[in-house]
Amino acid sequence: MPDLRRDPVVGRWVIISTDRSGRPHDFTQLLPSRPISTALCPFCPGQERLTPKEIMAYRPQPSEANAPNWSVRVVPNKFPALQVEGELGREGLGLYDRMNGIGAHEVIIETPGHKDGLGDLPAQKIEDVLWAYRDRILDLKKDPRFRYILIFKNHGASAGATLEHSHSQLIALPIIPTSVSGEIEGCRAHYQQKERCIYCDIIRQDLTDGDRIVAENPEFVCVTPFAPRFPFEMWVLPKQHAGYFEEGQKGQFEFLASMLSEVLRRMDKVLARPPYNFVLHSSPPHEHTGDFYHWHLEIIPKLTQVAGFEWGTGFYINPVSPEESAKFLRDTRL
Amino acid sequence: MPDLRRDPVVGRWVIISTDRSGRPHDFTQLLPSRPISTALCPFCPGQERLTPKEIMAYRPQPSEANAPNWSVRVVPNKFPALQVEGELGREGLGLYDRMNGIGAHEVIIETPGHKDGLGDLPAQKIEDVLWAYRDRILDLKKDPRFRYILIFKNHGASAGATLEHSHSQLIALPIIPTSVSGEIEGCRAHYQQKERCIYCDIIRQDLTDGDRIVAENPEFVCVTPFAPRFPFEMWVLPKQHAGYFEEGQKGQFEFLASMLSEVLRRMDKVLARPPYNFVLHSSPPHEHTGDFYHWHLEIIPKLTQVAGFEWGTGFYINPVSPEESAKFLRDTRL
Incomplete structure (x- = not known):
């Protein structure tokens, strides 16, 4: 059973998942990992x-389950970081807090095509992937043990992908990750002061400024954030306030799919098909944060190796301004 | 002039340092970087x-400055992320906040030997490096523009080092990085509740539990934290409460040097000389946090590539328990 443990100083929970582990010399060989690309x-x-x-x-x-003729397929992760069966078993160990590593860990196989990147798919196929995210979130929301459902994608070996075939992952967690809880607190503080959503304010400001806009359609906007941690970091946001990704309607997902298609192709063109991560940031299912938290998707190309000490400090040096990134992305011809 | 910008949601400051930048295709080639190892x-x-x-x-x-016969040498970074001359120029831009990228960016060359890692040096030479950290901090503390002085080390290309010759870096900042401010808030909350330093509590707990101890001497202890983000993550802490690294005395720095020597050699032995980062966490110079904040050094071997989405979430999956890491490190024969 994996272990969920809380850092007593900063309150960050981590999964200790030793079933995936080995002897120390296994780790010394992990670094130059390559995606498995085999006939199997x-x-x-x-x-x-x-x-x-x-x-x-x-x-x-x-057609039959677990057989071909699918367009999107969702399976449990074969090496899950968390285990779906069991009790949370919250307990204190002296100063420390732990619980059982209960959660779901699923893989969304985005396309039957081995060689297609998500950005290579027609917008309609991307929309299918978004519906799969939604369907899985709605299903897992019913389980009261899960405080957060995390959807993310690692594309390319240096972004953490261990398989080449295009896929996303879902992790349902009994805690809220710090990236989301930090954002929620920031949004709450802004809302308490101004009774406005801060992401709505950001969208208004960026549409006025204009120089951080990568792409826009009737429902969505893609910006490079004002204070990006990474070169060519992008955020995709719904223009109308919405706290929960999974409450999106048909028309919105169509526009989100075409936005995602456009910005991934722009990124692939400008940066020569980089490895990248994206993370969906949405309201936790059982918190009443929908008024002031605004769901969005953060896309981070994995370009620089300068991020050595950033992990240890939360402090980032970015060699490209977001205005410059946005101009490159906006101006490239598709 | 580099730009310091604040994320309006989470309050994180980032440096936009475009003087180090280039065209987008420069970034697509950055990733498989190798340390420059030349006759020059x-x-x-x-x-x-x-x-x-x-x-x-x-x-x-x-002997003459800028000539051989030194044991430790401190120089300005040739490609500084921040600029030391100028005004802070704090301003609001609509919703956003920025200031000039004022700060110091220095390099501590730890040894004249090109091939020596820090862990290869005799403890006495490591102590010299610690005194250099201290001297630079004491000097830069006099500048009221600097709210934090960050000391860190990137060792090995995949940990972000661009030069092979062993060195550390110092960045003096007009802001406090989120890693430190998050810890300070956690410490303050604990202190307000219990009137005890939480790191002192951690040391007591870990010495009692015993199974996360890597090494111990009269003044310092090295532990694997209870909820580590990374495999073989280690913290070195003074056993007596102390808020400020730079207030360490001669006897303490001797013990710190021998502790650092021991744990780096243990790490090199168990993990076959891994790339690694370390970051010194010490009280900000002008805040009165010394009662409840406890300085320490965090050492993070760069082993896993699984950290793709961790950047975007603040959520970590660690395949090795700290008890197991500590046992390997403690039991290895030096």
Whole structure:
């Protein structure tokens, strides 16, 4: 059983998942990892037996589960960081706090095509991936043990992907990760002072300033944030205030898919198909934060190796201004 | 002039330092960076002309500045992230806050030997490096513009080092980085409740538990933290409460040097000389946090590539328990 442990100073929870571990010399060899790209890719059609049994799949025609003819397929992670069965078992150990590593860890296989990146897919196929995110969130929200549902994507070996075939991941957690709780507190403080959502204010400011806009459509805007941690960092936000990604409607997901398609293609063009991460930031399911928290998607190309000490300090040096990044991304011809 | 910008939601300041920048295609090639290891290493004795003029140096015999025969040498960073001359120029830009990127960015060249790692040096030479940290902090503390003085080390290309020759860096900042301010708030809350320093409590708990202790001497203890973000993460703490690194006395620095020597050699042995970062966490010079904040050094071997999405979430999955890490480190024969 994995362990969830809380840092007593800063309150950050970490998963200690030793089932995925080995001896120390295993770690010394981890660093130059490469995605597995074999004829036996477990995410390719026809190899469904290589994954745990599917949780759901979209199939254009009704067809058998765990067999080909799907367009999006969701399976449990074969090496889960958390375990779905069991009690939380919260306890104190002297000064410290721990609980069992209860949670869900799923993989969203975005396309049957082994070589397609998410940005290579037609917008309609990207929309299917977004519906899969939504369906899984709505299902997992019913479980009161889960305080947060994290959707993220590691693309490329240096962004942490261990398999080449395009996929996203979902982790349902009994705690709220610090990135989200920090944002929620910031939003709450702004709302208490001004009765406005700060992300709505950011959208207004950025549309007025204009020089950090990467792309815009009737429902969504993509900006490079004013104080980005990383070169070419991008945020995609719904223009109308919305706290919960999973409450998006058909028309919105269409526009989100076309926005995502556009900005991923712009990024691929300007940065020569970089490794990247994206993380969906949405309201925690059981908190009443929808009035002041505004869901969004953060996209971070993994470009620089300068991030050595940033991990230890939370302090970032970014060699590209967001205005310059946005201009490159906006001006490139698709 | 670099720009310091504040994220309006979470309050994190970042440096936008475009003088170090280039065109986008420069970034696509940054990732597989390797340390420059040439006959023209700017940190080797005899090549002093390749660095900016030295700020200070320890010389066993009195000798000319910017010439060989030094044991530790401190120079301005040739490509500084911040600029030392100028006004802070704090201003609001609509919703946003910025100021000029004022600060100091220095390099501490730890040894004349090109091939020596810090852990390879005799403890007495490590002590010299610690005295250099102290001297630079005491000097820069006099400048009221600087709210924090950050000392860190990137060792190895994948930990962010761009030069192979062993060195640390110092950045003096007009803001307090989030890692430190988050810790200070955690310490303050604990102190308000219990009138005890939380790091003192951690030391007592860990010495009682025993299984997270890596090494101990009369003045210092090295532990693997209860909730570590990374495999083999280590913290070195003074056993007696102390808020400010730079107030350490001769006897203490001797014990710190021997502790650092021991734990770096243990790490090098168990993990086959890994790339690593360390970051000194000490009280901000002009805040009265010394009663409840306890300075310490965080050492993070750079082992795993799994840290893709961790950047975006503040949420960490660690495949090794700290008890297991500590046992490997403690039990290895030096």
